[in-house]
Amino acid sequence: DAGITQSPRYKITETGRQVTLMCHQTWSHSYMFWYRQDLGHGLRLIYYSAAADITDKGEVPDGYVVSRSKTENFPLTLESATRSQTSVYFCASSEPQGARYTQYFGPGTRLTVL
Amino acid sequence: SQKIEQNSEALNIQEGKTATLTCNYTNYSPAYLQWYRQDPGRGPVFLLLIRENEKEKRKERLKVTFDTTLKQSLFHITASQPADSATYLCALVTDSNYQLIWGAGTKLIIKP
Numbered sequence: 001d002a003g004i005t006q007s008p009r010y011k012i013t014e015t016g017r018q019v020t021l022m023c024h025q026t027w028s029h030s031y032m033f034w035y036r037q038d039l040g041h042g043l044r045l046i047y048y049s050a051a052a053d054i055t056d057k058g059e060v061p062d063g064y065v066v067s068r069s070k071t072e073n074f075p076l077t078l079e080s081a082t083r084s085q086t087s088v089y090f091c092a093s094s095e096p097q098g099a100r101y102t103q104y105f106g107p108g109t110r111l112t113v114l
Numbered sequence: 115s116q117k118i119e120q121n122s123e124a125l126n127i128q129e130g131k132t133a134t135l136t137c138n139y140t141n142y143s144p145a146y147l148q149w150y151r152q153d154p155g156r157g158p159v160f161l162l163l164i165r166e167n168e169k170e171k172r173k174e175r176l177k178v179t180f181d182t183t184l185k186q187s188l189f190h191i192t193a194s195q196p197a198d199s200a201t202y203l204c205a206l207v208t209d210s211n212y213q214l215i216w217g218a219g220t221k222l223i224i225k226p
Contacts, residue, residue: 033213042118042203042216043158058213090157101207102148103214105157 003027006091006106014114019078021109023091031094032074033058033103034066036087043090049074081113117141118206120217127224133194135220137187137204142215144206147180147187152201152219161202162189194224 004025013019025032030051035043045058047066055066063085065077078085088110092103118139127133137147145166150158164171164180164187171178177190191198201221205214 040122040218042218043214044216045213048213092157101146101214102160102163103158103205104160108155108157 004091004093004104004106006089006109008109009107010110012112012114013081015081015083017081019081019111021076021078021089021091021111023074023076023106025072025074025091025093025104025106027093027095027104028071029093029095029104030071032068033092033094034064034074034076035090035092036060036085037090037108038087046076046089078111081111083113085111086113087111118204118215118217120202120204120220122218122220124221124223127194127222129194129196129224129226131194133191133198133222133224135189135202135204135222137189137217139185139206142185142206142208144182144208146207147178148205148207148214149176149178149187149189150203150205152203158203191222196224196226198222199224 007022033048034046037043044060046064049055049068052068052071068074088108090108091106094103120137148163149161151161152158162178164178175192179188201219203219204217
């Protein structure tokens, strides 16, 4: 299916475990983003990527790792999950030359760290 | 500090009336301002974009205004319907980078 997908949709894990959230887009957009959304906060940027093999930190990168070996995939890894990382995580993609930075979002992953 | 603010309280509007949501910002010079809709359990969906040199933009029942002097954007939904109930997010794009700077969103409730 065309679009942007995230998996898993729901994840419960324990403190200290490594968790990887997957993101896949079929548009071949150059830019991809990872956000977290918490009650009372706007979307906060964790990491972004301008192209395959190019990634950079956003506003709240600590405790997260990303990679982008292929244009269509942008996984987010929590190296050692903490309770403060309980959140809803959204992946987004964008093609700046086209729609002036409009971002297209996946359905989100709700992560609970016990 | 740089801020983008939306009314954190839910906005309750009677069906058929016009809903107006506000987005205020400080210390930015946005090139574009975007509005998104977010339904519970879903990701935001793009609605409208307005450029800094545009005063107003319309799309069907939606209207966005952008006042760079007041540092404010207003988002209007005319003839509101219960299906318009959602959280609406505004986001800025500055010329200096391609990232979006997000407000926390306003929850809109349209009552039948």
